[in-house]
């Protein structure tokens with residue numbers, strides 16, 4: 638059976654401006670396969686290249702070598718915009734487009750010339766705890782945490798196959814964080830969406846993931862079931878102090 642997603646030998650050299658260390662690359666030869674709607678937490682100390690990898694998977698950054706396939710199709714054979722609707726990146730700092738919340742939510746349907754499913758959007762806004770917000774409000778006036786949740790709903794409206802979540806709850810209070818975690822777990826189960834969630838919060842990783850990718854020294858040092866990772870956490874690196 639064709640895998641949902643494969644990455645093979647992905648390598649990123651340091652940028653020219655980067656202070657050279659003992660190795661020339663940020664990460665090298667990252668290889669992994671996602672068979673179906675798996676929930677993966679991507680862990681690793683600061684500066685290991687987790688965000689760079691996510692951006693690379695969404696074709697927002699180039700690999701120096703290696704390749705990727707989605708449903709058996711090479712990234713370079715697919716239209717970049719189509720790829721990004723299948724494999725969608727949600728940034729740590731949400732960016733709102735000029736205009737109202739409603740206009741932001743409608744970006745996706747407008748892009749695809751489709752009818753906007755308001756009921757679906759309202760349900761998602763409720764799921765992230767934003768049911769009482771006025772959609773006529775200017776999106777750029779929202780708080781950081783509100784912007785993050787609107788951005789997440791906007792991405793979910795694309796119905797991607799793989800969501801790339803870059804510390805998406807870092808700016809949220811505990812209640813909103815729980816809303817988002819629960820929504821994404823449920824969403825993955827119901828819609829059969831995979832996600833790769835970068836987090837420094839081990840409790841969150843334990844709650845949301847079935848599989849762990851752990852980056853260390855420029856490699857994907859660990860790729861295993863979440864249960865096994867947390868059972869043997871002490872034997873990975875320096876106790877995985879993230």
Ligand SMILES: Nc1ncnc2c1ncn2[C@@H]1O[C@H](COP(=O)(O)OP(=O)(O)OP(=O)(O)O)[C@@H](O)[C@H]1O
Pocket residue numbers: 652654655663681682683684685686687688689690
């Ligand atoms: N566009 C760029 N130009 C130069 N250096 C960059 C660029 N993007 C990232 N880097 C460098 O690459 C390294 C990895 O950055 P990245 O943000 O991918 O790491 P990370 O593991 O996600 O870190 P954190 O956990 O702190 O978010 C860092 O040293 C960063 O300064």
